[in-house]
Amino acid sequence: MDVSVHRLIESIKPGETALLEYLPSYIPEFTLLKLMEYSEEKKIPLIIDDNFDTLPIIAAHIENLGIKVDFSRVYVVKTGGRINVGNVVARVPFHPDLRVYIENYGRAASKVSERFSDAINLVLGLENFLKLPSSPLDIYLTIWILQRFLGNTRRRAFYLLNRKILESISPVVYSEVRRVASTVVEMVPYPMGAILRFVKSTNVDLLGEEVKVDIGGEL
Numbered sequence: 001m002d003v004s005v006h007r008l009i010e011s012i013k014p015g016e017t018a019l020l021e022y023l024p025s026y027i028p029e030f031t032l033l034k035l036m037e038y039s040e041e042k043k044i045p046l047i048i049d050d051n052f053d054t055l056p057i058i059a060a061h062i063e064n065l066g067i068k069v070d071f072s073r074v075y076v077v078k079t080g081g082r083i084n085v086g087n088v089v090a091r092v093p094f095h096p097d098l099r100v101y102i103e104n105y106g107r108a109a110s111k112v113s114e115r116f117s118d119a120i121n122l123v124l125g126l127e128n129f130l131k132l133p134s135s136p137l138d139i140y141l142t143i144w145i146l147q148r149f150l151g152n153t154r155r156r157a158f159y160l161l162n163r164k165i166l167e168s169i170s171p172v173v174y175s176e177v178r179r180v181a182s183t184v185v186e187m188v189p190y191p192m193g194a195i196l197r198f199v200k201s202t203n204v205d206l207l208g209e210e211v212k213v214d215i216g217g218e219l
Helices: 003-010 027-042 054-064 098-113 126-130 136-149 163-169 171-180
Strands: 017-022 046-051 075-079 087-092 119-124 155-162 183-190 193-200 210-214
Touching (some): 003 027, 027 054, 027 155, 027 183, 046 126, 098 136, 126 136, 126 155, 126 163
Parallel strands (some): 075 087, 119 155
16 A cells, blocks of 8 residues: 555545546546555445446456456445446435435445444445435535535545536535535546645645655556
8 A cells, every 4th residue: 555545545534525626537546456455454344325327437447457346345335227246235225305315325324334333334326326315405415415424433435526527417516515525635646646735624734735655557
């Protein structure tokens, strides 16, 4: 595990919600791999919220890159979608009433989180979830997904979002997601890694800092 990556993961304190914004690239794949490495090394459970089959797509990309990964020790909360990857411990079927869907999602995520005193929670595909709201109330309820877990010291949450998609949904939703998150990191790819810009952070040493993370391959 690269020392700088190790340091960056640990800069997110228990109870925090970190928004990781990326541009189209393989950043999601390598972010997942680094969090899995950290989870294995530190013996801290990794819980993945897989919204609408986002994890299977990322897993397929990793395989296409020639990297072999065992997902069996990753706990997965599956919301929508049909393709199983990892140890699926909770499943939330899609419901046409967004309020019911969000309530079921929150209940399932809470039950899984309560099983562990300390866990890393990676949320994938939330931008697909954010496409669903059709009214101001629906938007509020969706943002509440992020807000309700803020301060839950059983988890350190990383929300990995495609910035281009997020910006195209709604400026209001984008600004609200950033407001709720305790840490906001812009992840910009370059040929051998990514540049991480901390535009919002509870860690004053990282606020405004740009960190270059070398992966050693094309992103």
